[in-house]
Structures are given as structure tokens and as C-alpha cells.
Amino acid sequence: MAQVHNWHLGRDMEYPYTGGTYDRQFAAVFNINRCIACQTCTMSCKSTWTHSPGQELMWWNNVETKPYGGYPTHWDSRLLSMLETANPGGQTWTKEPGPTSAPYGQFSGQTIFEAADLGQRVLGYIPEENDWKAPNRFEDHATGAPRTGASLPEHEGWFFYLARICNHCTYPGCLAACPRNAIYKRPEDGIVLIDQERCRGYQKCVEGCPYKKSMYRPTTRTSEKCIACYPRIEGSDPLTGGDPMETRCMTACVGKIRMQGLVNVNTDGTWMNEPSHPLYYMVHEEKIALPLYPQFGTQPNIYYIPPRWVPRQYLYQMFGPGVDHAIEAYTRPSRRLLAVLQLFRATQKIIFSFDVEEGPLLSEIVVDGAPMELYDDTAVGFDQNGNEIIRVKVEDPLIERPGKINSL
Amino acid sequence: MTALTSTSPRTRRLIAIGLVLMLAIGFRIFDVTPAAAQSSILTSWSSTTDPGLDPNSAVWADTPATSVQLTAQNVTPPMSTGGIRAVNVRSVHYNNMLYVNLQWADTTPDMSTASVGTFADAVAMQFPSVAASSVPAICMGQADSAVNIWQWRADAQEGVSLMPDRGYVDLYQFTDDLYYPARAAGNIQSSTAAVQNLIAGGFGTLTPLNEQVIAGAGSHGALGWSVTLARPFTAPGENQPAFATGDMVDVAFAVWDGTNKDRNGQKSVSAFVRLEIAGNDFAAPPTVPASDAPFPWDTLALITIAVAVVGLVLAVFGRPSDWDGDDQPDQT
Amino acid sequence: MTATWEPVRLLDVRPEIDPAFKVEKDVEAEDPLELVGVTYPTDREADTIAARCFVEEYAMIGWRADDIAALFTSPEYAALYRMFSAYGFGFVHEAIASVFPDQRRA
Numbered sequence: 129m130a131q132v133h134n135w136h137l138g139r140d141m142e143y144p145y146t147g148g149t150y151d152r153q154f155a156a157v158f159n160i161n162r163c164i165a166c167q168t169c170t171m172s173c174k175s176t177w178t179h180s181p182g183q184e185l186m187w188w189n190n191v192e193t194k195p196y197g198g199y200p201t202h203w204d205s206r207l208l209s210m211l212e213t214a215n216p217g218g219q220t221w222t223k224e225p226g227p228t229s230a231p232y233g234q235f236s237g238q239t240i241f242e243a244a245d246l247g248q249r250v251l252g253y254i255p256e257e258n259d260w261k262a263p264n265r266f267e268d269h270a271t272g273a274p275r276t277g278a279s280l281p282e283h284e285g286w287f288f289y290l291a292r293i294c295n296h297c298t299y300p301g302c303l304a305a306c307p308r309n310a311i312y313k314r315p316e317d318g319i320v321l322i323d324q325e326r327c328r329g330y331q332k333c334v335e336g337c338p339y340k341k342s343m344y345r346p347t348t349r350t351s352e353k354c355i356a357c358y359p360r361i362e363g364s365d366p367l368t369g370g371d372p373m374e375t376r377c378m379t380a381c382v383g384k385i386r387m388q389g390l391v392n393v394n395t396d397g398t399w400m401n402e403p404s405h406p407l408y409y410m411v412h413e414e415k416i417a418l419p420l421y422p423q424f425g426t427q428p429n430i431y432y433i434p435p436r437w438v439p440r441q442y443l444y445q446m447f448g449p450g451v452d453h454a455i456e457a458y459t460r461p462s463r464r465l466l467a468v469l470q471l472f473r474a475t476q477k478i479i480f481s482f483d484v485e486e487g488p489l490l491s492e493i494v495v496d497g498a499p500m501e502l503y504d505d506t507a508v509g510f511d512q513n514g515n516e517i518i519r520v521k522v523e524d525p526l527i528e529r530p531g532k533i534n535s536l
Numbered sequence: 537m538t539a540l541t542s543t544s545p546r547t548r549r550l551i552a553i554g555l556v557l558m559l560a561i562g563f564r565i566f567d568v569t570p571a572a573a574q575s576s577i578l579t580s581w582s583s584t585t586d587p588g589l590d591p592n593s594a595v596w597a598d599t600p601a602t603s604v605q606l607t608a609q610n611v612t613p614p615m616s617t618g619g620i621r622a623v624n625v626r627s628v629h630y631n632n633m634l635y636v637n638l639q640w641a642d643t644t645p646d647m648s649t650a651s652v653g654t655f656a657d658a659v660a661m662q663f664p665s666v667a668a669s670s671v672p673a674i675c676m677g678q679a680d681s682a683v684n685i686w687q688w689r690a691d692a693q694e695g696v697s698l699m700p701d702r703g704y705v706d707l708y709q710f711t712d713d714l715y716y717p718a719r720a721a722g723n724i725q726s727s728t729a730a731v732q733n734l735i736a737g738g739f740g741t742l743t744p745l746n747e748q749v750i751a752g753a754g755s756h757g758a759l760g761w762s763v764t765l766a767r768p769f770t771a772p773g774e775n776q777p778a779f780a781t782g783d784m785v786d787v788a789f790a791v792w793d794g795t796n797k798d799r800n801g802q803k804s805v806s807a808f809v810r811l812e813i814a815g816n817d818f819a820a821p822p823t824v825p826a827s828d829a830p831f832p833w834d835t836l837a838l839i840t841i842a843v844a845v846v847g848l849v850l851a852v853f854g855r856p857s858d859w860d861g862d863d864q865p866d867q868t
Numbered sequence: 869m870t871a872t873w874e875p876v877r878l879l880d881v882r883p884e885i886d887p888a889f890k891v892e893k894d895v896e897a898e899d900p901l902e903l904v905g906v907t908y909p910t911d912r913e914a915d916t917i918a919a920r921c922f923v924e925e926y927a928m929i930g931w932r933a934d935d936i937a938a939l940f941t942s943p944e945y946a947a948l949y950r951m952f953s954a955y956g957f958g959f960v961h962e963a964i965a966s967v968f969p970d971q972r973r974a
Contacts, residue, residue: 179715270908325718331652348717349723
């Protein structure tokens with residue numbers, strides 16, 4: 129076992145392999161406050177990659193309703209309870225949030241690697257087939273119906289939608305669990321893939337992935353997983369003329385909740401200091417986006433802006449100690465952040481850096497009881513060569529159609 | 537010491553004893569006969585009838601079995617929780633083809649991996665890849681001492697019919713190999729090959745060989761599996777063992793129980809044992825004692841050495857002629 | 869690589885002629901096959917909060933006050949329209965004014 133640095137946990141941790149050096153990391157920010165569970169992301173992935181025999185139960189992208197839903201069923205509750213059994217009362221965060229190398233403090237509990245059973249590399253369980261058969265179970269199911277209904281800042285009865293894909297973790301559980309190195313992480317973009325020639329269908333990756341995004345395919349007797357639409361990331365779609373493009377699930381998002389990109393990483397897995405990179409800005413500067421279940425220890429690379437109305441205890445368990453700050457910073461966004469948020473789904477091309485051109489004062493509004501000034505700034509997105517690819521204003525453009533366009 | 541320098545009868549005795557001593561040492565060092573160094577516990581008998589691949593062939597009923605003990609694999613993760621305790625091995629060869637029949641107790645046949653999270657029963661035999669090399673110290677071989685593995689899986693011949701049994705399908709848009717990436721990549725796991733011919737040189741290095749020359753079939757009865765594996769004595773390439781009548785071959789076994797979620801390292805394994813490819817059939821009169829034990833060349837060598845050493849001591853120092861210890865030759 | 873094994877189709881798929889694809893399960897008489905909505909009780913206080921949040925969110929993506937108000941009176945926005953139907957124009961004006969104070973009517 130090697131020691132690697134996990135900046136989500138703010139400490140070093142055990143992992144079967146030493147960290148690899150790689151150039152960029154596939155990462156994304158999902159704004160849960162905006163997700164409407166239209167499942168367009170789910171269907172776009174399904175119709176692209178998992179529509180053939182043996183893949184019927186595979187949903188590389190899924191949107192589940194929390195707290196009761198999950199695909200596979202109860203995947204997170206089961207693993208959390210396994211960790212609690214392995215380390216009762218010890219799965220806690222200590223220390224105050226710190227610098228970029230430890231922004232959430234320090235996790236002093238055990239990761240899935242540290243809590244592994246004797247004779248196994250990763251703590252995990254293998255779901256049964258029935259667990260994979262109901263991705264929409266408990267959709268739109270709230271936690272009870274108190275007489276007073278909604279309330280703020282936390283709803284008494286609540287639910288929210290959690291859209292999930294493979295997190296292309298920096299220290300993947302699937303990769304650690306595979307006994308024959310059939311899973312690898314690409315150095316050029318950190319995308320984690322299962323080698324279809326090398327896989328022998330042992331399903332240790334299915335057992336080892338804490339997010340259960342590695343799935344067995346009976347018709348080939350190998351396992352398959354989200355491939356991060358790597359041909360699009362490589363720029364092979366003619367639509368973008370060679371520029372890297374976001375994945376299918378990202379670009380299809382109707383609610384515009386997703387922004388995906390490639391961040392530059394240091395050798396120890398921390399992100400390079402790039403305040404002009406939209407993902408770095410949201411994760412490390414504004415700190416509004418948080419990793420999913422960082423305590424599992426895999427350093428996942430999909431970050432979530434937490435839902436404002438959900439009880440904080442639930443959110444602490446899911447996203448770590450950074451929740452309070454994230455919700456506060458998102459509810460009353462800074463001027464610059466408000467401009468960056470307009471870039472979500474403004475273009476299919478991957479934005480590598482941004483700039484904000486200041487604009488006139490739009491209005492003075494009241495948000496959450498306190499005044500806030502809205503400026504009509506322009507957010508500009510650039511590709512990896514610094515060429516402008518998109519510009520979006522804060523104020524929604526008003527387009528007036530003539531009264532009668534056609535006979536209808 | 538004057539006895540040593542003369543050519544007395546004593547000297548002649550000494551020379552004779554010295555020769556015997558050298559002979560005895562020679563027995564030990566040079567492994568004079570095939571059965572000298574280790575005892576074999578498996579024998580592949582010569583058969584007069586073709587057993588074929590049918591695991592229930594009558595030939596097996598007439599062939600004696602040897603029970604090989606299995607233990608849970610606990611050398612490297614993922615480790616087994618144990619399960620199958622022994623496998624009964626029978627072997628014959630016919631027409632320069634080696635047949636091995638393996639039977640083990642497993643009342644729950646696991647013949648399908650059509651469901652996610654299921655695993656198939658399987659059995660494998662492992663030989664050092666180059667016959668004359670050293671036997672690897674641990675299973676799955678080592679980098680400088682690879683092993684050739686024949687693995688039979690219960691699900692390999694399954695013709696899978698999936699969703700129509702368990703659901704309704706509108707349409708599969710694309711079903712050519714491109715949409716089964718493992719098939720398009722030539723992964724043997726995606727084929728219906730009953731037995732895979734593989735090589736390994738350490739944990740995690742298992743790789744299919746280009747020469748898929750092992751035939752096999754399995755049958756599940758009330759108590760367990762019966763599987764026959766077969767291969768011609770000679771096989772192409774240098775990664776497989778060559779067999780010949782009279783050979784002593786090292787072999788190890790592994791069994792997987794799908795009900796126990798066995799796969800990969802989660803299996804029950806045996807140590808390496810020796811398989812003798814005998815020239816006679818089981819029914820022929822044995823040329824070795826009926827106890828099936830080999831001629832005890834070891835014991836003979838040790839006795840010869842002991843006699844020689846005693847004789848040498850007596851010859852050099854002479855028989856004691858002063859039993860009563862009074863420094864005078866005894867009166868007879 | 870020069871593999872000598874033959875990949876064999878495990879599932880021969882021809883949906884238009886393969887009888888295995890026919891529907892074998894009959895429709896269950898007691899299965900209504902209809903959307904079942906889960907009702908969630910609210911009151912005016914809860915709806916006031918919900919409406920305010922809605923206006924805030926749309927304001928911060930650059931919508932003007934009167935465009936947001938138009939959503940309440942549009943039947944296509946079911947939740948907002950229900951609030952408007954239940955509580956009337958005054959409710960809508962209050963919701964807008966809580967975010968756009970200069971829109972407050974005397």
C-alpha cells in the first residue's frame with residue numbers, strides 16, 4: 129500500500145498505487161438547486177452508449193431523488209453503514225477548513241481503502257440484480273408531509289434530485305479493486321476506463337466502486353462504465369472543429385445545471401492555482417461546489433452546489449463540512465460568481481478560462497432579506513488557446529416576436 | 537593404522553565397502569530411477585478405450601480416483617472464505633491425448649452469469665509452462681517461472697437470452713460487434729469457448745494464449761460437478777507443457793463455487809502435486825507393490841550407507857577384542 | 869493479436885422475427901398504468917416562501933420583474949399558476965415586491 133495525498137480529506141491516505149502524474153483532470157460542477165430531474169442527461173447517455181443487449185440495467189448517468197432513492201438501491205446508505213460498522217463513531221471531520229490543500233479541514237475517519245476487510249483491497253459490497261432494476265424508485269418522494277409544509281432555511285418535508293455519473297476519481301475504488309490492472313486512468317485527462325480486452329468480469333470493480341458506477345455486462349462477461357465521452361473530450365466531434373467538447377450528459381442538460389471542464393493538476397493531485405478557470409474558481413475560490421461523499425476517500429471529481437432547502441445534517445454527511453459556506457456563497461452570489469454562473473450550458477465547447485467584463489447596474493433586488501445589486505456583466509469563455517468561444521450577459525436578452533409569424 | 541597400508545583381507549573388505557558406499561551415495565544424488573526423488577500421488581493410466589469428452593463416460597467409473605485437498609486461497613487479495621475441500625482426480629491417456637476428469641461436491645450448480653452479481657462454478661488445472669523448469673513456489677506462477685492454466689467455466693457455453701425472459705424490449709438499435717466492445721477487442725471472456733488455455737507469470741498477469749487447444753465439457757449431477765479436460769500430448773508453442781508416457785508432471789488444481797461468489801483469487805486451491813503418465817493401464821498387473829508405493833530406493837540407499845559406514849568403522853578400528861576392558865586380548 | 873477462438877453471439881437479436889421478443893405478460897387488470905401524483909400539503913405561508921425563492925432565482929438569471937410576474941399568470945407554470953389561482957394578484961405582487969422593492973405599489 130502506498131501513501132497518497134487526498135486534498136478532500138486534508139491528509140495523506142493509503143491507496144494500493146502511488147499517484148500517477150497526469151496533465152489534466154476531467155471535472156464538473158453540478159448545481160443541484162436547478163436540477164428538475166427531467167432525465168434528459170440520463171437518456172442522452174443511454175441512447176449514446178448503453179442501448180445494446182446486456183446493457184439494459186446500465187445507467188451510466190442517473191438522477192435519483194434523495195433521501196430515499198438511489199441507483200442501485202440504497203447504494204450510499206449501505207456503504208455508509210458498512211463504514212460505520214468498521215469504524216463506529218469515528219467517521220468524523222476534525223480541524224477547521226484550511227488552505228487549498230485542505231479546504232474542508234481534515235477527515236479523521238477511515239476511507240474505503242483503510243477500512244477494507246482482511247483479504248480485500250477495498251471495502252464494498254456487490255449489489256444484486258434487483259438493486260439495478262429500479263433507477264426511479266422513490267422519485268419525487270419527500271420525507272413526510274408536516275402540516276406546515278415548506279419553511280426556510282430548511283424545509284420540514286424535503287427531497288432533492290441528485291444527478292450522478294462516474295466521478296473519474298483521482299484515487300478510484302474500481303481501479304484499486306481490480307486484481308489484474310484492467311482499469312486505468314488516462315494521463316491526458318484523468319478519465320478512468322475499463323480495458324475491454326483485459327477485463328475478465330470478476331466484478332471486483334463493481335464491488336469496489338463506492339458510487340456503483342462500474343457495471344457488469346452479461347452478454348460480454350466484462351464490466352463497463354462511464355467513459356466520459358472521451359472522443360468528445362478529445363475534440364473528435366466535427367461540430368467543434370477539433371476543440372474539446374463537453375460530454376453528452378453535460379451538454380444535454382435542460383436545466384443548465386452542469387458545467388464540465390478540464391482542470392490542470394499538480395503531481396500530488398491538488399488543482400493548479402488558476403483563478404480564471406471557472407471550475408477552479410467555483411471550487412477553490414468561491415467554494416460553492418463540494419465533492420460527493422468525500423469521506424469514501426476516492427477524491428471524486430464531480431462537484432455539487434448543495435441544495436439550499438435541505439437540512440444541514442444530511443448535507444454534511446453527503447458533501448462534507450463545506451456546506452454552510454457553499455450555500456451562503458451561492459444564495460447571495462458575488463458579482464463575479466453571478467457572471468460565471470451564466471456560463472453554464474452557454475456552449476458545448478469546454479471553457480478553459482473566463483473573464484468578466486463589467487456592465488451597468490441592472491437593479492437593486494432583495495435576496496433572502498438583504499439587498500443585492502445586480503449588474504449586467506458579460507461573462508466571456510475562452511478555449512485552451514485563449515480564443516473567445518462564448519460570451520453571455522447576466523441580463524436575459526428580451527426578444528420580441530412579431531404578433532403573427534405564420535398561420536398558427 | 538597398519539591395516540590400511542597392507543593388502544590384507546581387511547583392505548579388500550575396505551575397498552569393497554567403499555565401493556558400496558559410493559554406489560549408495562550415487563543412488564541418492566543421481567536420481568537413478570524415475571520414482572526415486574518424490575512419490576507421485578496421481579497417475580494417468582493408459583486407456584484402451586476412448587473416454588471422450590463426456591464427463592459421465594464409463595471409462596471414469598473404472599478408473600481409480602485420487603482426492604486432492606483444497607484450501608482457501610489466502611496468499612493475496614482478494615482472498616477466499618473457503619468452501620470446496622477436495623477435488624477427485626482421475627486421468628487416462630488414449631491415443632496420445634491426455635484426459636483428466638475432475639469431480640467435486642457442489643450441490644448448487646452456478647451455470648449462468650446472466651444476472652449481475654452472479655458468478656459461475658469453474659475448475660482449473662495448472663502446469664509449469666516449460667516442463668524442465670522449477671516448480672513455482674506459489675500459485676499463478678512467477679515472472680521467471682510461468683504456468684499454463686486450463687480453465688473450464690460452467691457459464692461459458694451458456695446461450696444467453698436475456699431481457700425477453702425478464703422484461704420487454706422494444707428494439708435494439710445496434711447489435712453488431714462494435715456495440716459489444718469486449719467482443720470487438722477479441723476478449724476470450726465474451727466467447728463460448730468451453731475451456732480457456734491461459735498463461736500466468738504472477739498475480740494479475742493471467743493472459744489467454746493464442747493456441748486454444750484444450751477441449752472440455754462439464755456435467756452436473758446430484759452431488760456435484762464432473763468435468764473432463766483433454767489435450768493432445770504435444771502442443772504448439774513453448775508456453776505449454778509437453779506430455780509423454782513415463783513423464784512426471786507437476787500439476788495444481790483450483791475450484792470456484794459461484795454460490796460463494798468465487799472468482800479470480802477467491803477460490804479453493806491445491807498445492808502442486810505430481811502426475812505420473814503411466815505406460816500401463818489400471819487393470820494390468822502392477823510391477824510395483826500393490827500398495828501403490830514405489831520401490832523404496834530411498835530406504836535402500838540409506839540402509840546401504842548405514843551398512844557401509846558401520847563396516848568402514850569396523851574395518852578401520854577393528855572389532856573390539858577387549859570386551860572386558862582389562863587391556864588384554866580376550867580369551868575365547 | 870492472432871486469437872484462434874471464435875466469439876459467438878450470445879444473443880441473436882432480430883426483434884421483428886424472433887418470437888422471444890413477443891410480449892408474454894398480460895396487462896394486469898388492477899394496474900392502472902396511470903401517473904400517480906403525490907400530493908404535498910402547503911399553506912399560504914409556505915407558498916409565500918416558495919414564491920419568493922422562485923422570484924429570487926429568476927431575478928438572478930437576469931429576468932425582469934414583469935417577465936417573472938407573467939409566469940404566475942401562465943397556466944403552463946403549474947405551481948405558480950396554482951398559487952395565483954388560490955391567492956390572487958395581491959399575492960403575486962407581494963412576491964415580486966419582496967425581491968424587487970422598487971416595484972412595490974402604493
